[in-house]
Amino acid sequence: MDVTVFFRKLYKEGIKIVLKDDGLNIKSDSKIKPETLAEIKRNKELLIDYLKSYENDESSEKLLAKVVPYNKEELSHIPLSFSQERFWFLDQLQGGSEEYHIHTVIRLKGGIDTVILETI
Numbered sequence: 001m002d003v004t005v006f007f008r009k010l011y012k013e014g015i016k017i018v019l020k021d022d023g024l025n026i027k028s029d030s031k032i033k034p035e036t037l038a039e040i041k042r043n044k045e046l047l048i049d050y051l052k053s054y055e056n057d058e059s060s061e062k063l064l065a066k067v068v069p070y071n072k073e074e075l076s077h078i079p080l081s082f083s084q085e086r087f088w089f090l091d092q093l094q095g096g097s098e099e100y101h102i103h104t105v106i107r108l109k110g111g112i113d114t115v116i117l118e119t120i
Contacts, residue, residue: 001043003050010036019051 010017013036016027024047026032026040040047070078080088087100 001046003043003046006039006043006047017047017051019048019055022048024048024051 007017013033014029015032015036017040018025018027024040024044
């Protein structure tokens with residue numbers, strides 16, 4: 001069984017599995033299908049071993065240590081991501097294209113709280 005594919009399937013079904021006291025803790029907002037529960041039980045040891053392999057993994061902590069938030073007062077601009085740069089380049093190249101614009105009209109009903117709108 002490919003564990004990552006199985007976890008992806010569980011995610012799509014709204015099921016989360018975590019390690020708790022060397023066992024599995026299953027969380028779900030809705031009822032779990034019997035066949036899914038049976039598959040979890042059949043592969044319990046494999047799932048526990050997989051989760052334990054990441055339990056003491058420090059790679060995510062090392063990555064987070066490299067992330068430094070921007071100080072908004074010290075910056076004149078925030079650098080663009082690669083995708084943003086690409087969109088800017090295409091827009092400059094094509095002269096104001098509208099391929100990536102999504103035109104939508106939304107009808108709202110009810111009262112408007114102008115105090116909340118002014119704070120946004």
